[in-house]
Amino acid sequence: MDKILLGHGSGGTLMHRLIDEITAPSFDMIELNDSATVNLPHSRLAFTTDSYVVSPIFFPGGNIGDLAVNGTINDLAVVGAVPLFLSVGFILEEGLKIDTLKEIISTMSKSAKEAGVSIITGDTKVVDKGKGDGIYINTSGIGYIPDGIDLGIHKVKSGDKVIVSDMIGRHGIAVLAERNGLSFEPPVISDTTSLNKLTASILDIKGAIKMMRDPTRGGVATTLKEIALQSRLNIEIDERLLPIPPAVNGACELLGLDPLYVANEGLLIAIVDSKKANEVIEVMRRQKISKNATIIGEVLEPQKNKDSLVIMNTTIGGRRVIDMLTGEQLTRIC
Numbered sequence: 001m002d003k004i005l006l007g008h009g010s011g012g013t014l015m016h017r018l019i020d021e022i023t024a025p026s027f028d029m030i031e032l033n034d035s036a037t038v039n040l041p042h043s044r045l046a047f048t049t050d051s052y053v054v055s056p057i058f059f060p061g062g063n064i065g066d067l068a069v070n071g072t073i074n075d076l077a078v079v080g081a082v083p084l085f086l087s088v089g090f091i092l093e094e095g096l097k098i099d100t101l102k103e104i105i106s107t108m109s110k111s112a113k114e115a116g117v118s119i120i121t122g123d124t125k126v127v128d129k130g131k132g133d134g135i136y137i138n139t140s141g142i143g144y145i146p147d148g149i150d151l152g153i154h155k156v157k158s159g160d161k162v163i164v165s166d167m168i169g170r171h172g173i174a175v176l177a178e179r180n181g182l183s184f185e186p187p188v189i190s191d192t193t194s195l196n197k198l199t200a201s202i203l204d205i206k207g208a209i210k211m212m213r214d215p216t217r218g219g220v221a222t223t224l225k226e227i228a229l230q231s232r233l234n235i236e237i238d239e240r241l242l243p244i245p246p247a248v249n250g251a252c253e254l255l256g257l258d259p260l261y262v263a264n265e266g267l268l269i270a271i272v273d274s275k276k277a278n279e280v281i282e283v284m285r286r287q288k289i290s291k292n293a294t295i296i297g298e299v300l301e302p303q304k305n306k307d308s309l310v311i312m313n314t315t316i317g318g319r320r321v322i323d324m325l326t327g328e329q330l331t332r333i334c
Contacts, residue, residue, distance in 0.1 A: 013326045035079045037145060046081035048072060049140040055332040057104070057134055059178040061170075061190030064137055065104035066111040067265060067334060070194045071216065072141040073115050077196040078212040078268055080151045080203060081143035086112060088122040088139050093132030104135065115194035117141070149203060155210040156231040160299040161277040163270045165198065165290040166191065168220055169248040172262035175333045177251070184247045191266035193289050199268065201283050208276035213269050216334055218325045221260035221310070223269055225324040228308040235310045237297030237322075261325050263333045271299065 035048035050072050057064040069086065076083040088108065092101070112119050174190040177183065195214065203209055215223035228235045244259050252259045266289060272280050277295055284293035302308050310322040 013324050035075050035081065035141075037079060037081075044145040046076050046079050046143050046145055047141070048075040049138065050075065051136065051138045052334055053133065053136050053332055054175060054334055055133060056175075056178055057100075059190055060174045060187060062192040062265075063104055063107055064135060065106075065108040067190075067192050068137040068139045069108050069111040069115070069117075069119075070192050071214075071265060071334060072139040073117055073194045073196055074214045074266075074268070076141050076143040077194070077199040078214050079145070080149040080199070080209075080212075081145050082200070083115065083117045083141055083143040083196050085143075086117055086119045086139055086141045088119055088137060090122070090124045091132060091136040091138075092124065092126045093134050094126055094129040096134050101135070111194065115196055117194075117196075146203075151209060151211045153211060153227070153230045156227070156233065156271050156299060157210075158233060158299055158301045159274050160210055161272045161274050161295050162224070162235060162237060162297040162299065163272055163277065163280060163284070163293060163295050164220065164243060165195075165268045165270070165284055166243065166266070166292045167248070168242060168244045168264060168267065169252070169259040169262035170245065171216075171265040172219070172330050172333050173248050173251045175263075176255070176330055179332075182251075184251050186247055188245070188247045188251065191264055191289075193266035195266065195268055195289070198284065198287055198290055201287070202270065202280050205276055205279055205283065208273050208280050210271040210273065212271075215264050215267055215269055217263055219259070219261040219263055219329075220267075220269065221258070221322045222325045224310045225322065227269075227271065228310050231299070232302065232308050234300040234302045234308055235297060236300055237310070237312050239312050239314045241294055241296045243292045243294050243296075257329055260322065261329050263330065265334065274298070 035046040038045045038047060052064050052068040054064050054067060072086055073083045170188055170191040173188045177188060213223045224235050248259050281293050284290040312320045312322050314320055
């Protein structure tokens with residue numbers, strides 16, 4: 001393949017191949033996670049960066065501004081960091097209305113303040129009319145990792161439970177509906193929100209959390225497959241336990257989509273010690289953004305000489321192999 005395709009930004013197989021074969025070997029990328037962690041003489045820092053090209057820029061439940069702030073905060077939070085500071089870079093298209101920019105910036109400010117994070121530096125560029133799509137945003141974030149926090153794939157073992165913090169698939173369907181003039185009853189609202197207060201609360205449960213991820217592009221399925229491959233273990237989930245809103249299910253059936261591959265922007269997946277899983281669920285359900293937290297499966301040893309798999313026990317009694325997204329189910333959703 002000699003050209004970039006939309007699928008290279010999907011979070012799935014094509015994007016992983018692009019990173020593994022071209023990007024990562026050229027830079028000092030040791031950890032290909034949500035954030036890189038850096039050891040300094042007296043502390044550990046986490047650093048992340050992300051770019052947002054969502055279309056349309058306003059959608060039910062949010063806009064490109066709070067999406068950018070929340071997404072960057074969440075990439076820090078799921079590696080166990082306390083987010084502190086963000087930068088913001090705007091690429092504006094000539095002709096964008098000033099009132100639109102003001103609304104986006106106001107939303108970003110509000111989201112950052114709610115999360116207890118400061119936006120402290122930035123940059124603005126303008127491109128010719130027709131050369132952008134209104135506005136693109138890049139955000140970078142930095143935070144510190146408290147003493148005693150050690151999360152990562154090296155902690156995952158057979159018997160651990162898999163928890164999702166809330167309902168699946170809302171962001172991708174909300175954006176798709178707004179883009180295409182579709183309406184669902186009840187309406188699907190994006191789940192974009194910051195997760196750092198939630199992650200802090202469950203990290204207080206000593207020895208409970210092995211690792212966390214936020215399943216954005218590629219959805220829950222792709223994130224689980226990443227974890228299985230990196231841990232060299234199997235993951236087994238139960239379709240009957242998946243918290244998928246009826247409206248998302250209905251939309252996916254109508255449009256031929258799989259909700260497991262639909263993007264989320266306020267959801268986390270946690271791999272949790274089996275003895276502490278119920279306690280984690282209890283703490284999660286005390287917060288509005290995770291009131292539907294559910295154990296959906298567990299980590300298992302793979303069969304001898306077999307590749308790591310994600311397997312779903314279906315509602316009809318069968319077993320389905322869940323693989324990584326290969327193309328692009330929904331483009332421009334973040």
